[in-house]
Amino acid sequence: MGAYFSEIFRGLQSLAIGMGITFREFFKPVVTVSYPMETLKMSARYRGHIELVEDEKGQPKCVACGMCQRACPSGCISLASESVEYEVEEKGETKTKKKKVLTKYNLNFTTCSLCGQCVENCSFGAIDFSKEYNLASSRKEDFHFDLLQRLKERNS
Amino acid sequence: MIKDTIKKALQELFPVPEPVVAETPPTEAAEGEETKAKKTVKEGPRVNGVIERDYNACGYHLDAQVDPGELLAAVLILDKAGFFIESITGVDWIKEDQLEVIYDFSRYDFDLCRVVIRTRTPRTAPKVPTISKIFSGANWHERETHDFFGIKFEGHPHLIPLLLPEDADFHPLLKDFKP
């Protein structure tokens, strides 16, 4: 009999403690962020999709070596390049040299797993993570990024 | 040490234990009679027997290879010694035209001893007895191995695809699998 009543009493007591906690929480400030109205700043190391890095002249640093393409586990990077001749002054004389110039750098973000292998494998520091996270669309094509185009838009 | 007891017990499975001149470490401790002829073939499959492995390099202590026929006896030894089943998986050795089934066992106590039991079966008609009667937990592991490799576990109560679709007739982890 004693155990019967003591269990009821302890039960009610535990319920009262629980209600006390939610009562206190009720008066504490709200912790959420009203997302579309307020946004958070992403941390410095946040990994968004990749973005081409430009040099001082506003051109992509990329030399089109294709390391990122090879390192990518999901094959979401495709790039193309062409050779262009250019002239350099060397020891007083002009020489023509060839170099690869990036003509296309497409990222298929639908399959990207944001592992960072491409950025890690780039020996030239030519790609970096963007801080963009407001990416939502019902169309697949919206996630096929032309990174060269985006670089131009950023500069203009 | 549980390791030595288990090793001894497993070695007794091989009727004529013959000390073999060890090649390099891993030292071979025993071998089955019928595979004696094969051991000279370096490329060929491993001979049956118990090998004590370097834990730091491999991650397990005892590595026993048995014939499918001896499998139940070997697993019973481990069951009696209080091992629990970690996993069952297969490997497709397509060059040797064999499928290997690997059973992992470990212990709950601090007497650390991981035992790997392997058995090989021909690729054309892969058949291994089920151990789900001894370890109920082998049921799903065997079904999964059946899914991926098409190995038939004889006596299994419910050998239908587990992870693959119910009507799957392909075995994706076989090396000659074309999606």
Place this chain on the structure above:
Amino acid sequence: MSAPIHIQPGETFTLNVGPQHPATHGVLRVKLEMDGEYIVHAETVLGYIHRMHELMGENRTYPQVLPNLSRLDYLGALGYTHGHVLAVERASGIEVPERAEYIRAITVEMNRIASHLFWFGAFVMDLGGFTPLMYAIQDREYILDILERVTGSRLTYCYYRFGGLYNDIDDEFIPATKAFIPRMRESLKKYDALVTGNIILQKRLKDIGPLSKELCRKYGATGPVARGSGIDFDVRKNEPYSVYPEFDFDIPVYHECDSFARYKVRMDEMEQSLRIIEQGLEKLPDGPIMPAKKPKLIKPPAGDYYQAVETARGSFGIRIVSDGGKNAYRFKLRSPTYSNMHLFDEACEGMLIMDALALMGSLDLVIPEIDR
């Protein structure tokens, strides 16, 4: 609570719990044969989110598989990637600098707390209490913020590399983590008062869903499920890896075998993880985070390698069978919930459906990790 069942043939009905059901936390389906509210027979149907990670592991180079591991278990992803890097390091004999190992241990434990917190919330939500989930998520967000600043992602981390880490911790990591520890202890007290002590919860969990020691062994259950059944087994202690031998921590074990024991194990584990983090921050050595000498291409010598780690859900094992190439010849993932879930079929027979679902919640299921 179970009752002797006397079933007349044709008097049962089949109830499909899942693949879309609030209690299964994912696309798991359990085919229950019911007699009223009592379960007569259960059959789990898997494979709804099967992605064949093992085949991907054979088709990709070792570094390329790294992001796959965090997709196994989205709640405790770091533990799984830890297992993978340790396995490859064991196979190819790469030495890891001490600082990297310490950071790994700290971040894994943080992730373990985050995972347990989410489990705690989701489990109480299974039992019908919604508010604890929100409190748990608040604390979990704090952990995710810390981890995001270091790793760059919040959920599917790809932070560890063979031989070390992707990048070193930042300046804010240590103060933020130090501030987190007392905050978390405060929260644990709150959870204790709000949930653990609650009479309704205790009535629902005590003596419900018994899993005997022998059942656990036959099915190979590990992690908190085994520890709630009185099995003193934790890979961190039984088979020490990484820098865990350096830490002083306890393995909570409860002998009641019921759902409440499993609940208590996880709640106590959070406290133990806090202790590990505390010690890790104290002992954190200076130094490089990547080894000076590391092969450019990872090609483990031919052989068969196994590595087990203790993740938030139990003993996770990776078997790498190498033929000396840059891809694994066989890449086997031994996931803990796979074995833990398996015993549900046998354990839930004769139980009421609501008790069975409480038992299922106490197993801490993450379906992508079962299906791989």
Place this chain on the structure above:
Amino acid sequence: MSLTVLNAIIAVVIAIGFAALNAAYLVWAERRGAGRIQRRPGPNVNGPLGLLQPLADGAKLMTKQLMIPGGADKALFMVAPVLAMAPAIMSFVTIPFSDVIVAKSMDVGVLMIFAFASLGSMSILFAGWSSRNKYGVMASVRAVSQAISYEVPMLITVITIVMMTGSMNLHDLAVSQAGGFWHWNIIPSLASPLMPVSFLIFFICSLAETNRAPFDLGEAESELVAGFHTEYGSMGFGLFFMGEYANIVIGASLITILFLGGWGCPFGLFPSVFWFLLKIYLLIATFIWIRWTFPRTTIYGLLNLSWKILIPISLFNLLLTAGLLKVF
């Protein structure tokens, strides 16, 4: 048309309006309250403080298609939601909000409310059964066993009070407690020393009767998906929802009249409808507060609580009060 009929119609229209308004804004209050307990704002986009949210919800529910699952018993399926809402509205008719505001004062008001409350559990049975859903059937069986086992202690408690007052008229019950809070039934007196316990029992039973957490086994969303209204969409679901909240208002009103002095001011001054509304909304706030604090009980835990704890204690209280009333 005679005047009494017209009166009755007006009363019913006002009752429907009151019930609908309450249902709409109690949902809002519940969501805001739950939000604050969980330290988030709750609905705050539609209108100031999200006050237009109920309108948006209502518009959404009404514009949705009403689906009847194949194999369902169509007639019952359609009747069930109406049956959930109608008795709740009917109960409002006899509830006195103040000394003068009452649609129809009846001598058996208490009985009538309980009679209509039992109809409510019938709607759950119909809904679960007719929708031909296994979860629905299980939920409705649960709800009925729950309703049966909780009406017993509830009625025993009511009998205790009726015995003390000597009337079944809700108006008389409230008037008998006029004066300060020391006259209220919740305060133990010499003749009824266990009244706070009775109050607690009645409170728990009304939680169970209205299918509120922690006794919401009928809808137990983590086990039975949505319980008896799994198959309902559109306004069918809307009616169940409104019925639930209307029942809560009735439960709170009953508690107020039986235990908390009805429309009387705690200090014996200016009794009015204001005090009545204040009391019922404080009680409803407690309902909400409880819902967002506790996990759900099990079906057997719930029956154990009723048959092993509530019924014996309330029976004991009944006998004790009966004896003491003779003495004093």
